[in-house]
Amino acid sequence: MPVNPWSDTIVALSTPPGVGALAVVRLSGPEAVGITQALFSKKNLAAQPGHTLHYGTLRDPSNDALLDEVVVALYRAPRSYTREDVVEISGHGSDFVVQQLLGALLRQGARLAEAGEFTKRAFLNGALDLAQAEAVADLIAADSALSHQVALNQLRGGFSDELRGLRAQLVKFAALLELELDFGEEDVEFADRTGLARLLAEVQGVVLGLLRSFELGNVIKNGITTVIAGRPNAGKSTLLNALLREERAIVSAIPGTTRDFIEDEVSLDGLRFRFVDTAGLRDNPADEVEAIGVQRTRQRIGQAALLLYLFDLTELTPAEVQADIAELTSSLPTLPVLAVGNKMDLSTAAQLAAFEELSEISIKLNFIAASQRLGLDALQESLLAQVRGAGLAGTGTATIVTNVRHARALETAAEYLAAVRQGLDVGRGTELLAADLRHALNSLGEITGEISSDDLLTSIFTQFCIGK
Structure with a gap:
């Protein structure tokens, strides 16, 4: 069951503001269907299954004024973008109509979404990890074939899967080192130092390859002057x-x-x-x-x-x-x-x-x-x-890093991995090895959000547009 810190329902315009053929207003939360139903006159939405479309009219309950003819899309939790009940109302792209519709929905109990709040809920409810969530913003901003391709690969979890694989291998050794600390007085070794050194070299090679790809990734994302x-x-x-x-x-x-x-x-x-x-x-x-x-x-x-x-x-x-x-x-x-x-x-x-x-x-x-x-x-x-000369050739990875935050976390992880390898070479104690390995794991975990803080999440999601 997804853990949701919110009990309210949010609403926002998800298409660009201004006059256009269509405007899409999106709601997410436990009362998304009920709030929409208060305005919708065609049928009982509560009785309809998810992933269905429904044509009808919307009226303002406060004065019974006709607002628009619309198509309502229903997405039932957990099979939705946010893993909550989601309603998307497709109407005509008039600023006046949109403002009237938002006003009516707010009076029924919805609140205006904050920047990036739909994607933030998707992350907190486990639909996306943090790297995938950031890829949503990159995909929206993509203005070339390569930037679109890189963002789409990250959104589909390519980068995250690679990081999770690295962390999973390191976690096994980290657990054995922590176990050694529990039996410190008995002077036993559960973690094979030779195997750990071999794994560290392999993981460090992948991390450094990801770092090298950032030079190309930065060009793809921001262009080259x-x-x-x-x-x-x-x-x-x-x-x-x-x-x-x-x-x-x-x-x-x-x-x-x-x-x-x-x-x-x-x-x-x-x-x-x-x-x-x-x-x-x-x-x-x-x-x-x-x-x-x-x-x-x-x-x-x-x-x-x-x-x-x-x-x-x-x-x-x-x-x-x-x-x-x-x-x-x-x-x-x-x-x-x-x-x-x-x-x-x-x-x-x-x-x-x-x-x-x-x-x-x-x-x-x-x-x-x-x-x-x-x-x-x-x-x-x-x-x-x-x-491209300093791009994918020689990076040792098919993933391209485009995010500065990710690059900094990888740099930190590489430093701690190097410290663990050096510690093995000089025979450093288990406690110091375990601490450095723990820091490396935390740095990798920060990229996908397995390790995160409220300040970090706020910094990331406030860069999104309101309706996403």
């Missing part, structure tokens, strides 16, 4: 327009046309890139405004996840390109850089050959003609390869 930088007239604005397939930035042969950064998003094979076109970099800006633009370019490079350095193949030498990239990344040694040579259609065979030789030695290059849209497919593949 890609700054297009280079000297004036390299074709940065032309490239931005070509990538976006629209005339987003002004293109001119006059150096210094772009004075401030322009940014927009595009999805490439399910990954969301935020391209930033910046002012051309040169040592002697033409005026104060251009100087400010150059300064902002350098600031944006410092905030980038990927630098796309664009240069004119007909103007620069390989040595100049190397010097520019070195200068731009001197304080950002870990910033990934993709060098792109533009105006390949105007370049000589000798110029291309010189850069191809450079590419073989030190810098991977792409050649394009942005104005002619030549080489863009290969450039897009290179962009995707840059992002």
Whole structure:
């Protein structure tokens, strides 16, 4: 029987506010059916089974005013989203009608739901664990194929199942260590230290693999900021327009046309890139405004996840390109850089050959003609390869971590697992081993909600929309 700390019934609009074809008002709680019945005139809802639809009209009991013609969906506990009785009323999408309907339901004893309260009840009633509950919000916010896929996998329990498997293996050894403490005076060992060391190495490998996947997961969830930088007239604005397939930035042969950064998003094979076109970099800006633009370019490079350095193949030498990239990344040694040579259609065979030789030695290059849209497919593949290079390959897991809270908990778990392994190596006492293993288990349990606090739950669920 689910444990429910609430005895009241909540109600909220579950579709976006505003005028639309339909609006869905959702109720959950012990009186969800009875409260709806007070307004519903077509049939006795209490006598109807769950997972059924019922057409009828709603009237305000206070004045018998007709509110709307609706379809009422019934979901009986425990076979519902919250594992409580749930009613979903589908009516016409008028703000006025919705407000009248909510007012009538509130007068019958319902109360307005708090942010995320439907999903919070689902978690507390055991329908979802905490990681799955957070995936609900991620699924609602998903704006690319990959972010949708990752959120759906987490919602269906893929991540949670992996964590539960890890915890189950560790719990057995933790129990044996705790048993040893009960027989401390007799100096006996119930936990096989060799087997524990082998298990710890295996579990630690999976945890570290999950942590490595967070770099890709963060990109999938939040997108990757890609700054297009280079000297004036390299074709940065032309490239931005070509990538976006629209005339987003002004293109001119006059150096210094772009004075401030322009940014927009595009999805490439399910990954969301935020391209930033910046002012051309040169040592002697033409005026104060251009100087400010150059300064902002350098600031944006410092905030980038990927630098796309664009240069004119007909103007620069390989040595100049190397010097520019070195200068731009001197304080950002870990910033990934993709060098792109533009105006390949105007370049000589000798110029291309010189850069191809450079590419073989030190810098991977792409050649394009942005104005002619030549080489863009290969450039897009290179962009995707840059992002995915530190992704699933080598993580040792099919799960992708996208949540900062999960990553922090995994980091803590990895630290305590390392402490247990070190303790085994140096012969540390059972009490210290058991304490470190207990902390590792708690950190893993925090992700799925097996270990949680009211403050944590409040922090998570207040980020949800009201009707979810």
